[in-house]
Amino acid sequence: MSSSPCQPREASQNPPELQRRLRERHLVMIAIGDAIGVGLFLGSSVTLNLAGPGVILAYALCAVVGLILASAVAEMSVVHPVAGSLGLFAERYINPWAGFTVRVTYGLLQIVAVGAEITAAAIYFQYWFPQTPQWLWVAALSLGIMAVNAAPIKGFGEVEYWFSLLKTAAIVIFIAVGIALITGLSPRPAIGYANLTAHGGFLPHGWSGVWLSLTLVLASYLGIEAIAISAGEAERPETTIPRAMRRLILLLTLLYLSAICIMATIFPWNQAGDGTVAGSPFVRAFTAVRVPYAASVMNLVVIVAAVSGANTLLYLSTRMLFSLARGDYAPAALGKLSARGVPYRALLVASAGMFIAILLSAWVPQEVFLFMYGAAVTGMYLIWAVVLAAHLRFRRSAGSRSASVKMRLRLFPASNLFAIAILLGVVASTFYVRGLRYSLPIVLAVVIMVSLSYAAIGRKHGVK
Numbered sequence: 001m002s003s004s005p006c007q008p009r010e011a012s013q014n015p016p017e018l019q020r021r022l023r024e025r026h027l028v029m030i031a032i033g034d035a036i037g038v039g040l041f042l043g044s045s046v047t048l049n050l051a052g053p054g055v056i057l058a059y060a061l062c063a064v065v066g067l068i069l070a071s072a073v074a075e076m077s078v079v080h081p082v083a084g085s086l087g088l089f090a091e092r093y094i095n096p097w098a099g100f101t102v103r104v105t106y107g108l109l110q111i112v113a114v115g116a117e118i119t120a121a122a123i124y125f126q127y128w129f130p131q132t133p134q135w136l137w138v139a140a141l142s143l144g145i146m147a148v149n150a151a152p153i154k155g156f157g158e159v160e161y162w163f164s165l166l167k168t169a170a171i172v173i174f175i176a177v178g179i180a181l182i183t184g185l186s187p188r189p190a191i192g193y194a195n196l197t198a199h200g201g202f203l204p205h206g207w208s209g210v211w212l213s214l215t216l217v218l219a220s221y222l223g224i225e226a227i228a229i230s231a232g233e234a235e236r237p238e239t240t241i242p243r244a245m246r247r248l249i250l251l252l253t254l255l256y257l258s259a260i261c262i263m264a265t266i267f268p269w270n271q272a273g274d275g276t277v278a279g280s281p282f283v284r285a286f287t288a289v290r291v292p293y294a295a296s297v298m299n300l301v302v303i304v305a306a307v308s309g310a311n312t313l314l315y316l317s318t319r320m321l322f323s324l325a326r327g328d329y330a331p332a333a334l335g336k337l338s339a340r341g342v343p344y345r346a347l348l349v350a351s352a353g354m355f356i357a358i359l360l361s362a363w364v365p366q367e368v369f370l371f372m373y374g375a376a377v378t379g380m381y382l383i384w385a386v387v388l389a390a391h392l393r394f395r396r397s398a399g400s401r402s403a404s405v406k407m408r409l410r411l412f413p414a415s416n417l418f419a420i421a422i423l424l425g426v427v428a429s430t431f432y433v434r435g436l437r438y439s440l441p442i443v444l445a446v447v448i449m450v451s452l453s454y455a456a457i458g459r460k461h462g463v464k
Contacts (some may be wrong), residue, residue, distance in 0.1 A: 040220045040256060040259065040260075040305075041120075041280045041282055041302040041305050041306070042120050042123070042124075042280050042302070042306075042369070043216040043217075043219060043220065043373075044260065044263065044280075044281050044282070045280065045281045046213075046216055046370075046433075046434075046435070047213040047216050047217050048263070048264070048269045048281060049269075049270075050205065050209050050212045050213040050433070051203070051205060051209040051210045051212070051213035052199070052200060052201075052202070052203065052204040052205060052209065052264075052269040052270075053195070053196045053197075053202045053203075053204075053264040053265075053269055054202055054203040054204075054205075054207075054209060054210045054213075055210070055213050055217065055260060055264065055269075056257065056260055056261055056264060057210055058210050058211075058213045058214050058217040059217055059220070059256050059257055059260050060257060061214070061422070062214065062217050062218045062220065062221050063221070063249075063252070063253040063256070063257070064419075065218065065221070065419045065422050065423070066221035066224055066249060066252065066253075067249050067253075068388070068409060068415045068416065068418070068419040069221075069224060069225065069384055069387070069388065069419065070224045070245045070248065070249050071245070071408065071409035071410070071415075072387065072388055072391035072394075072409050072416065073086075073224070073225055073245070073387065073391075074241055074242045074245040075391065075394065075395075075408055075409060076089050076390070076391060076394050077241045078241055078242065079394075080092070081241065086102055086103070086106060086225060086383065086387055087099045087100070087102045087103030087106065087320070087323060087324075088323075089102075089387055089390040089391070089394065090102040090103075090386050090387065090390050092390075092394075093390040093391075093392075093393040093394045093397065094386070094389065094390050094393065096454075097451065097454055098386060098390070100329055100450070100454045100457070101386075101447060101450050101451060101454065102383055102386055102387070103320055103323060103324050103327075103329065104324065104329070104330075104450045104453070104454075105379055105382075105383060105443075105446060105447060105450055106317075106320050106379075106380075106383055107317050107320035107321050107324065107350070108379075108446060108450075109375070109376045109379040109380060109383075109443075109446075110313050110316050110317035110320065110350075110353075110376070111317045111349075111350055111351075111352055111353035112353050112356070112372050112375055112376045113313050113317075113353070113372070113373065113376035113377075114145075114310050114313045114314050114317065114350070114351075114353040114354055114357075115138075115353035115354050115355075115356050115357030115360075115372050116353075116357070116368075116369055116372035116373035116376060117306050117307075117309040117310035117313060117373075118138050118141050118142055118145075118306070118307075118310045118354055118357050119134070119138060119357050119360075119361060119368050119369045119372065120306040120309075120369055120373075121137065121138075121141050121303050121306035121307050121310070122134045122135075122137035122138045122141070122361060123369065124280065124283075124299055124302050124303045124306060125137045125303065127283060127299050128296075128299065133361075133362070134361040134362075134365045135358050135359075135361035135362040135365070138354065138357050138358045138361045139358050141307060141310070142351065142354035142355075142357075142358070144307070145307060145310050145311045145314055145354075146314070146347070146351055146354075148311055149311065149314050149315055149318065149342075149347055150342055150344060150347060151340070151342070152340040152341055152342065159311070163304060163307070163308035163311065164308055166301070166304055167301055167304055167305040167308060168251070168255065170297075170298070170301035170304075170305075171255050171258075171259050172255070174259060174262065174282065174298065175255075175258045175259055175262050177291065177294070178262030178263075178265070178266050179262065181266050181291075182262070182265050182266060191265070191266050193265055195264065195265055195266065195267065195268050195269070196264060196265055198268070199268055199269060199270045200270075204269070204270075211425075211429060212429055212432055212433055214422075214426045214429070215377075215378075215426055215429055215430050215433050215436055216377070216433075216436075218377070218381065218423075218426055219373075219377040219380075220252075220256055221252065221256075222377060222380050223309075223312070224245070224248055224249065224252070225384070225387070263281060263282065263285060266285055267281065267284065267285040267288055271284070271288070280298070280299070280302045282298050282302060283295050283298050283299045283302065286298050310354075314347070314350055314351065314354075317350040317353075318343055318346045318347045318350040319343070319346075321334050321343070321346035321349055321350055322334060322335055322343040322346045325343075325346065329457060333345050334346040334349060353372075356372075357372065360372070367435070370435030370436065371435070371438070374430065374435060374436040374438075374439035375438075375439045375442040375443060377439075378427055378430050378436070378439040378440055378442075378443050379443040379446065381423045381424075381426055381427050382423070382427060382443065382447075384419075384423055385419075385420045385423040385424060388416045388419055388420050388423075389416070389420065391409070391416060392413055392416055395409075395412060395413075427440060428440075
């Protein structure tokens with residue numbers, strides 16, 4: 001019988017494993033590197049257009065969904081601290097098809113998301129260099145993050161730690177400057193709070209606008225599952241994973257809610273953009289209030305955020321391909337490690353999304369970001385729903401092992417059902433958002449292809 005992700009090979013057959021060199025601070029910052037990125041810095045140009053100041057409520061609701069997912073993932077990751085564990089959860093607690101589909105779909109979507117993040121960084125560079133082709137920036141940045149991911153895991157963790165620390169600090173500074181501008185603590189006259197109710201009121205497009213904005217607001221919290229993906233390289237996972245999850249959710253909620261409140265207050269929502277992604281509203285806000293050099297500094301920060309996001313996504317997709325190979329569900333070559341402990345062949349395959357982004361940036365530069373990003377995040381919402389469904393069965397079967405976890409999901413099972421309903425509703429709503437209309441059909445096509453692949457692989461493995 002062949003091995004599966006839940007059935008380790010005999011000790012004599014065990015190949016070299018990933019190294020457990022990631023500490024709690026690395027886990028938190030890797031997850032932040034995935035979460036704080038274009039969802040907030042670039043996607044807010046679309047969400048503000050959809051919901052106006054009411055987007056603040058959307059971020060609050062998404063924080064609740066994120067907390068539910070984080071708690072469920074923390075429980076299962078402590079019991080199963082292995083690389084690519086989202087697929088293992090689905091396989092062990094739903095069925096092998098679900099596990100395979102989650103692994104492959106997650107890996108493919110993250111590959112696409114890498115291309116979207118790099119495209120966002122290229123869009124930001126055009127703020128300074130509007131005449132430079134977008135595809136050129138995509139190509140240059142792609143080579144850079146491939147080099148970082150080819151480094152040993154501890155080196156990658158340190159780079160991502162400082163990347164994430166920089167953009168977190170930048171958001172804090174943005175919030176502080178915003179408070180000073182709003183309250184009059186700066187030399188300028190106070191902006192006040194008129195922008196929250198002017199231009200059509202707090203809910204200019206009603207509750208439907210708030211709901212539609214969830215399609216991209218929720219993407220700002222994607223990345224919290226990164227702690228589970230990197231669990232196979234975490235030191236003392238039974239303590240570091242729950243602590244990292246708690247710190248992550250608290251930090252993201254405070255940063256997002258504060259930043260979006262400041263944005264909606266200092267800058268009229270109807271000037272944040274036309275519903276497209278021609279640039280970051282954070283940069284536009286500083287340009288509008290004419291704080292010297294602030295717009296350029298903020299543009300540098302959002303570039304770092306996008307590069308950091310792409311860097312982390314490339315890491316995650318590489319580890320998911322590695323996990324598939326080690327489970328005999330992908331070519332064995334993708335499960336090989338270099339002398340420095342890096343699955344370099346999986347890294348090369350995971351870089352395909354950046355190559356696609358280069359081509360699309362040359363042909364359709366205006367549409368490429370939402371096309372790639374929308375498909376990636378829509379698929380991730382479905383994967384989140386599957387993981388929460390797996391947690392329903394996990395809690396029943398794990399027993400005392402789950403009870404000892406320091407971060408347990410409260411209000412079980414109602415919390416799972418609530419979050420699953422939100423996720424599925426948001427997925428269905430992508431049909432009504434400009435730029436996202438093809439996201440769900442693309443994801444469903446991917447799932448169908450993955451399922452057909454599973455049928456063929458299942459016959460080879462003797463799996464029904």
